[in-house]
Amino acid sequence: MAEPTLAGAPNRPASVAPPAPQGCAPSARRVELHRAAEVVALVGLVVTQPLLDVLGRSPDFFLFHRATSRDVLVLVALVTLVPGAAVVLLGAATRPAGARVRAGAHTVIVGLLLAALAVQVGRQVTPLRGVPLVVVAVLAGVAGAVAHRRWSLPGRVLRVAALGPLVFVGLFLFASPASAVVLPRAHEGAAGVAGPGSHPPVVMIVLDELPLVSLLGPDGRIDAARYPNFAELAGGSTWYRNATGVSGWTPYALPAMLTGRYPSTPSAPHYSQYPDNLFTALGGLYDIRAQESITRLCPPSRCDQPVAPEQGLGVLVRESGALLGRIAAPVDSRIDPQESFREQTAAEVGLDAAEPVPADPKFRWDSLNDNQPARFTSFLAGLRPADRPTLHFLHLLMPHAPWAFLPSGARYDAPDDLPNDGAGWADLARARHLAQLRYTDRLVGETLRTLRATGLYDRSLVVLTADHGVSFAPDWQGRGMGAIEHAPGEVAWVPLFVKQPGQRAGRVDDRNWEHVDLLPTIADAVHVRVPWRLDGRSAEQPARERTEKYFYDRPGERVVLPGGVPTRPAPSVPHPLVGTTVGEEPTDGTASVAHLGAFDHVDPAAGELPALVWGTVPRQVPDGTLLAVAVNGRVGAVVPVVPADPGGRRFAAFLPDDHLFRPGANRLDLYRVGADGALRRLTLS
Numbered sequence: 179m180a181e182p183t184l185a186g187a188p189n190r191p192a193s194v195a196p197p198a199p200q201g202c203a204p205s206a207r208r209v210e211l212h213r214a215a216e217v218v219a220l221v222g223l224v225v226t227q228p229l230l231d232v233l234g235r236s237p238d239f240f241l242f243h244r245a246t247s248r249d250v251l252v253l254v255a256l257v258t259l260v261p262g263a264a265v266v267l268l269g270a271a272t273r274p275a276g277a278r279v280r281a282g283a284h285t286v287i288v289g290l291l292l293a294a295l296a297v298q299v300g301r302q303v304t305p306l307r308g309v310p311l312v313v314v315a316v317l318a319g320v321a322g323a324v325a326h327r328r329w330s331l332p333g334r335v336l337r338v339a340a341l342g343p344l345v346f347v348g349l350f351l352f353a354s355p356a357s358a359v360v361l362p363r364a365h366e367g368a369a370g371v372a373g374p375g376s377h378p379p380v381v382m383i384v385l386d387e388l389p390l391v392s393l394l395g396p397d398g399r400i401d402a403a404r405y406p407n408f409a410e411l412a413g414g415s416t417w418y419r420n421a422t423g424v425s426g427w428t429p430y431a432l433p434a435m436l437t438g439r440y441p442s443t444p445s446a447p448h449y450s451q452y453p454d455n456l457f458t459a460l461g462g463l464y465d466i467r468a469q470e471s472i473t474r475l476c477p478p479s480r481c482d483q484p485v486a487p488e489q490g491l492g493v494l495v496r497e498s499g500a501l502l503g504r505i506a507a508p509v510d511s512r513i514d515p516q517e518s519f520r521e522q523t524a525a526e527v528g529l530d531a532a533e534p535v536p537a538d539p540k541f542r543w544d545s546l547n548d549n550q551p552a553r554f555t556s557f558l559a560g561l562r563p564a565d566r567p568t569l570h571f572l573h574l575l576m577p578h579a580p581w582a583f584l585p586s587g588a589r590y591d592a593p594d595d596l597p598n599d600g601a602g603w604a605d606l607a608r609a610r611h612l613a614q615l616r617y618t619d620r621l622v623g624e625t626l627r628t629l630r631a632t633g634l635y636d637r638s639l640v641v642l643t644a645d646h647g648v649s650f651a652p653d654w655q656g657r658g659m660g661a662i663e664h665a666p667g668e669v670a671w672v673p674l675f676v677k678q679p680g681q682r683a684g685r686v687d688d689r690n691w692e693h694v695d696l697l698p699t700i701a702d703a704v705h706v707r708v709p710w711r712l713d714g715r716s717a718e719q720p721a722r723e724r725t726e727k728y729f730y731d732r733p734g735e736r737v738v739l740p741g742g743v744p745t746r747p748a749p750s751v752p753h754p755l756v757g758t759t760v761g762e763e764p765t766d767g768t769a770s771v772a773h774l775g776a777f778d779h780v781d782p783a784a785g786e787l788p789a790l791v792w793g794t795v796p797r798q799v800p801d802g803t804l805l806a807v808a809v810n811g812r813v814g815a816v817v818p819v820v821p822a823d824p825g826g827r828r829f830a831a832f833l834p835d836d837h838l839f840r841p842g843a844n845r846l847d848l849y850r851v852g853a854d855g856a857l858r859r860l861t862l863s
Contacts, residue, residue, distance in 0.1 A: 667744025
């Protein structure tokens with residue numbers, strides 16, 4: 179029977195339903211888009227925002243790795259797009275299993291992302307860490323997933339928040355300190371005005387993370403036994419013993435030194451943000467040979483940076499991934515891009531050692547020339563007389579962490595996540611710092627030798643200082659406000675030696691020096707007038723009347739510190755067992771050493787030694803138990819057992835004496851030191 183039609187309507191054949199489009203129906207497609215938007219929003223909060231926030235406040239990360247604008251933009255695109263896309267595709271891969279499985283998978287993904295977000299938030303607003311924080315975060319993720327599944331409002335909020343990654347990218351590119359590196363503004367700084375008088379060569383070395391107190395002996399002078407080359411420099415120059423940096427952070431401290439202005443805004447240490455600085459002031463008159471590290475204050479029109487560290491997109495991605503791991507961890511970790519900053523050696527960069535070779539055969543084995551930092555090697559090679567006045571500038575990340583050098587120049591390996599604070603760990607950190615400082619003293623000696631060999635020493639203005647110090651005080655390790663408040667003498671006070679041309683006799687000046695005084699002092703010494711207003715005053719002017727110090731943990735936020743030359747913290751006294759020989763002692767107990775195999779094939783001539791020993795002992799061994807660590811029958815260190823760190827380590831011993839080691843197989847022994855001094859050897863695994 180024919181299908182009835184509406185009155186007056188023409189008869190038509192029965193309609194045929196059009197075929198369903200391949201893939202999802204419109205409603206299903208919309209659901210998938212909603213799910214994708216929710217995932218993008220959560221991934222943006224868990225990955226994109228925290229990572230771009232840290233990197234945006236750390237332009238020195240990009241400057242150190244000499245990243246181009248293209249490198250940074252590609253990194254931002256990867257951070258913004260890849261994690262979200264990967265999670266969206268992971269969820270979409272469950273579609274063939276059916277609508278119910280797909281919905282369940284999305285709920286699980288939402289719960290996991292909410293738990294990851296809860297870890298980051300919980301670490302900021304609660305004292306919970308480790309397993310308790312993970313448990314609370316999982317519960318928060320489950321509750322969030324249930325709410326998302328039951329009610330529509332959470333999903334709608336997340337879909338609106340999907341615009342978040344675009345906002346985060348915009349803030350990074352246009353409002354963060356790093357924007358100056360990504361989108362620099364071309365701006366030439368003012369050149370100084372040459373005045374009457376000579377324009378001597380200037381040799382300026384800025385070391386990093388070096389407290390003055392680390393150099394001092396018991397008498398308050400430079401410890402000549404440990405640091406003979408620093409002492410030699412002090413003996414022929416003016417030592418400003420009351421000198422302080424103005425910030426504990428290089429991106430603020432170094433621009434203040436080179437501009438003569440206190441830090442006022444959190445700007446990138448880049449020539450576009452600080453166009454008026456030492457390099458532009460002298461650049462019209464001087465040739466500039468600059469070796470910067472985590473700043474780029476010398477504009478390309480004035481100088482080239484001859485040696486670059488490890489650079490390129492690959493290293494940016496790798497270090498950003500490591501940084502994200504620390505951000506997402508449920509335990510306290512050092513969320514600091516500077517943890518990736520390490521001076522590459524001459525061998526890694528492919529540089530030949532600078533000539534002339536060191537005259538002191540005790541400095542290092544010849545093969546260890548390759549261990550010399552590459553930028554230092556290049557700096558030495560450039561210390562030659564020239565027809566025009568020349569500024570030789572080097573900012574060397576020494577003795578800055580990571581600590582990897584023994585006093586001899588040999589290198590050693592250490593875990594990246596080894597703690598620097600807490601019982602036992604702070605003492606270990608200070609010992610490693612002091613060993614690297616003794617190696618830095620060797621580099622200072624090479625510099626003095628090269629200057630004398632080339633005839634530059636007497637003619638030059640020589641400046642050696644550090645941008646800031648670092649605290650190793652127990653519970654206040656580092657350079658943050660806690661360290662500044664509890665150990666200002668280690669964070670703010672730094673060595674400063676200024677040798678005027680022709681100066682031969684050393685003297686000590688205890689005026690209230692702040693590092694904003696450096697530029698005006700150099701300008702007066704080379705007879706150049708600086709054409710901008712300075713906060714500092716030249717050493718040729720009367721000393722400032724106030725005794726307190728101005729310091730900036732953050733730009734524009736002045737901290738006032740009491741003045742006065744700091745005294746050296748009480749040095750740790752070596753245990754009487756250190757340096758003694760041990761024989762076959764009774765065996766009692768066990769210990770695990772992480773890299774025991776490194777002692778089987780030691781090659782001292784290769785420039786690397788297993789000088790750091792770390793591991794764990796059974797739980798029943800009480801904290802505070804002393805362990806003696808011996809190599810080839812001689813005790814090199816005595817250290818306490820401490821509570822396990824996040825890596826499970828309960829001890830670490832530093833062995834800075836190269837003479838403990840010999841070519842080939844070396845015997846490592848650990849002994850438990852009893853209250854009566856008796857030793858019990860531990861079986862190692």
